[in-house]
Amino acid sequence: MSRGAGSLPLLQLVLDCIGVGAIVLDAERRIVLWNRWMSQHSGVLGDETQDRNFFDLFPEQRDKRLDGAISQALRNNLPSLLSQTLNRWPLPLYASKSQAEQGERMHQALTVSPLNMDDGQRFCLIQVSDVSAAVQRENLLREQAMALRSQTLLDDLTGVANRRHFDMAIDREARRARRMGTPLSLMMLDIDFFKAYNDHYGHQQGDACLEAVASALSTMQQRPADLFARYGGEEFAVILPDTPAEAAVAMANAMCRKVHDLRIPHQASHSSERVVTISIGVASTDASHPGEAYDLINAADRALYQAKACGRNRVESA
Amino acid sequence: MIRLSDLEHDALVELFNIGVGQAASAMSEIVSETVTMAVPAISFLNRAAAAKLLASKSTGSGRICGISQRYSGAFDTDAILMFPEEKSQEIVRLMVGQAMPLDELTAMEQEAMSEIGNILLNSCVGALANIIGHELHGSLPDYHVGYSQDILALSGDSETVVLMLHIEFVVERQQIAGDVAFIMDMSALQDLKQHVALYLARAFGGEQP
Numbered sequence: 001m002s003r004g005a006g007s008l009p010l011l012q013l014v015l016d017c018i019g020v021g022a023i024v025l026d027a028e029r030r031i032v033l034w035n036r037w038m039s040q041h042s043g044v045l046g047d048e049t050q051d052r053n054f055f056d057l058f059p060e061q062r063d064k065r066l067d068g069a070i071s072q073a074l075r076n077n078l079p080s081l082l083s084q085t086l087n088r089w090p091l092p093l094y095a096s097k098s099q100a101e102q103g104e105r106m107h108q109a110l111t112v113s114p115l116n117m118d119d120g121q122r123f124c125l126i127q128v129s130d131v132s133a134a135v136q137r138e139n140l141l142r143e144q145a146m147a148l149r150s151q152t153l154l155d156d157l158t159g160v161a162n163r164r165h166f167d168m169a170i171d172r173e174a175r176r177a178r179r180m181g182t183p184l185s186l187m188m189l190d191i192d193f194f195k196a197y198n199d200h201y202g203h204q205q206g207d208a209c210l211e212a213v214a215s216a217l218s219t220m221q222q223r224p225a226d227l228f229a230r231y232g233g234e235e236f237a238v239i240l241p242d243t244p245a246e247a248a249v250a251m252a253n254a255m256c257r258k259v260h261d262l263r264i265p266h267q268a269s270h271s272s273e274r275v276v277t278i279s280i281g282v283a284s285t286d287a288s289h290p291g292e293a294y295d296l297i298n299a300a301d302r303a304l305y306q307a308k309a310c311g312r313n314r315v316e317s318a
Numbered sequence: 319m320i321r322l323s324d325l326e327h328d329a330l331v332e333l334f335n336i337g338v339g340q341a342a343s344a345m346s347e348i349v350s351e352t353v354t355m356a357v358p359a360i361s362f363l364n365r366a367a368a369a370k371l372l373a374s375k376s377t378g379s380g381r382i383c384g385i386s387q388r389y390s391g392a393f394d395t396d397a398i399l400m401f402p403e404e405k406s407q408e409i410v411r412l413m414v415g416q417a418m419p420l421d422e423l424t425a426m427e428q429e430a431m432s433e434i435g436n437i438l439l440n441s442c443v444g445a446l447a448n449i450i451g452h453e454l455h456g457s458l459p460d461y462h463v464g465y466s467q468d469i470l471a472l473s474g475d476s477e478t479v480v481l482m483l484h485i486e487f488v489v490e491r492q493q494i495a496g497d498v499a500f501i502m503d504m505s506a507l508q509d510l511k512q513h514v515a516l517y518l519a520r521a522f523g524g525e526q527p
Contacts, residue, residue, distance in 0.1 A: 065348055077453040078440045085414055085430035086348050109429060111458055131426075138426050142418055149419050175415065175490065179350060 021093070021128030024115065027074055029054045032123065041093040041106060041130075058091060066090050066110065066126075073114040073124035082110040084131045095132060107135040155230040157207055158214035166229035166237055173225070173241045174285070174293035181287035185248030187238040188300040189217075189255070189280040192312040193269045194234035197276070200268035209264060209276060210234060216262055217255050237300075245284035245317060252280040252315040260313065277313035279304060284317070322362075326514045329521075330449075331360055334483055337445030341438045342487075349413050354488045355438070361482050362507070365470050368480040368499060372466035375495070378404035383423070384462045384469040385435025389443050392452035393509055396501040397443060398470070399435040399485075403463060405494055406431060412489040422463070432459040442483065442498055446510070449517045470499060479507045 015022050016036035024033035031049040039045050044057065054070070055062045065087060069080035082090060084107050093108060094100035109131045115123040153165035161169070170186065177184035191197070191213060198206040214236065218228040227239040238255075240248050256278055264276040271277065281303030285291040291299075299318035307316040322330070334357040342355040363371065373380055383406040386398040401409065410427045411417040413434060418424050423431060436459045447453050462469055470480065481500040486493055502510070 065344065068344055068347075072440060076440075076444055076447065078443065078456050079436075079458050080440065081429070081433045081436045081458055083426070083429040083433040085410075085426050086433050113458070114455075116455075134426060138418070138424050141420075141424065145419050172416065179415065 023126040069112040161229035183286040185240040185284040196268035279307035282317040337441040341441035369467040376402040391454040
């Protein structure tokens with residue numbers, strides 16, 4: 001096997017100078033060309049790659065999307081695009097030595113194109129571009145778009161996340177939990193005898209009560225992905241990603257105690273202590289019982305109903 | 319307009335379904351979710367009728383997002399995967415797990431859409447190549463946004479025929495409909511019809527359809 005473009009010194013110089021990775025494979029998937037960019041970013045020198053099978057060098061890509069794309073090129077003569085967004089880090093390439101040491105791969109986009117020689121031989125060209133700058137720019141854009149959007153996602157009265165925010169978050173988290181196989185817990189909670197409270201103290205005092213309860217509870221979730229939201233009326237919801245049922249129940253119990261310990265007077269309460277309390281229903285999913293957002297909300301709702309039926313100021317779990 | 323016999327029509331639909339089935343399994347692998355795709359129907363239209371049909375499916379701005387690739391060889395065609403623009407964000411959200419809350423897709427999201435188009439178009443063209451018995455040569459995908467008549471006008475003159483594949487995606491139990499247009503001239507269409515007839519003749523051991 002002659003080394004493809006190696007017989008043309010000028011082309012080899014050009015290939016070594018350009019700012020993208022270029023790899024050429026023969027029909028047996030052996031590496032016949034490996035430019036300097038590839039050596040720089042992979043730490044594997046051209047000489048070490050000569051006539052080596054591509055998948056011996058990068059075994060993790062065997063049977064993956066890149067393997068399929070190479071087959072498409074070599075077998076069916078069709079080109080493929082591997083976007084950064086859908087493929088993340090197909091090859092172990094690093095922007096710098098320090099990033100290689102930290103194992104931080106370069107964001108990359110790949111194209112795989114068939115090359116047909118006049119003599120009927122077919123090769124395929126893999127081009128790799130570093131798209132880190134674009135990824136960074138989009139991350140910044142995402143943060144700013146989110147910040148802007150969050151201004152329309154807050155409840156006017158209590159300042160916690162509103163129902164719209166909740167709907168978006170529960171959908172996203174249920175999907176993420178299913179995809180990653182991680183647990184997800186949801187609490188539905190509401191203020192006990194709140195209608196009686198409103199009737200007794202008036203709506204302004206009722207609003208103040210909602211604000212006090214929301215502000216006491218919304219500071220109890222520690223992690224950035226946790227979400228405390230006003231679900232509607234005197235009902236609130238808490239989304240706890242990566243949280244198994246036991247941990248969610250423990251937190252719910254702490255929340256019940258916290259509201260009770262606020263000792264907000266409630267003369268119209270049917271309970272003996274005449275203070276504002278809450279009831280909480282908890283539902284969870286995990287890898288062995290994955291679920292849809294809709295089912296999780298229903299289960300938490302039923303548990304909340306159960307907590308009400310069992311005497312209020314308590315936690316029940318589905 | 320050239321008409322295919324029922325048998326020719328069904329053979330094409332079946333081959334396209336095998337093709338998009340392979341594309342669906344490739345996409346499932348990428349997104350670690352079950353993606354299914356089916357081609358329930360195909361039709362032959364002239365360009366104006368195709369543009370009208372696509373425009374009628376939009377519920378939003380009327381604009382279409384298209385991913386195109388040009389194929390040549392035994393048979394020349396421009397292939398374009400199209401979705402109503404308002405659906406494109408939905409697809410990115412389902413395939414990528416999140417989408418930027420903006421009116422237009424970002425550059426990286428467009429690239430992801432291009433990859434989805436690339437996988438799907440290559441699989442459809444693979445099915446066509448299978449019928450023709452010759453491989454085709456293809457370009458890398460381009461991404462466009464515009465009104466249907468502009469997207470369909472990306473290639474050449476108006477004396478062309480559009481082979482439209484209606485495609486249904488299901489990702490996470492959500493269904494999204496799109497269309498693939500193969501834009502070709504009359505002679506390419508005649509070639510295709512002939513190849514389909516030959517393919518059927520081979521498949522049925524010389525029996526004439």
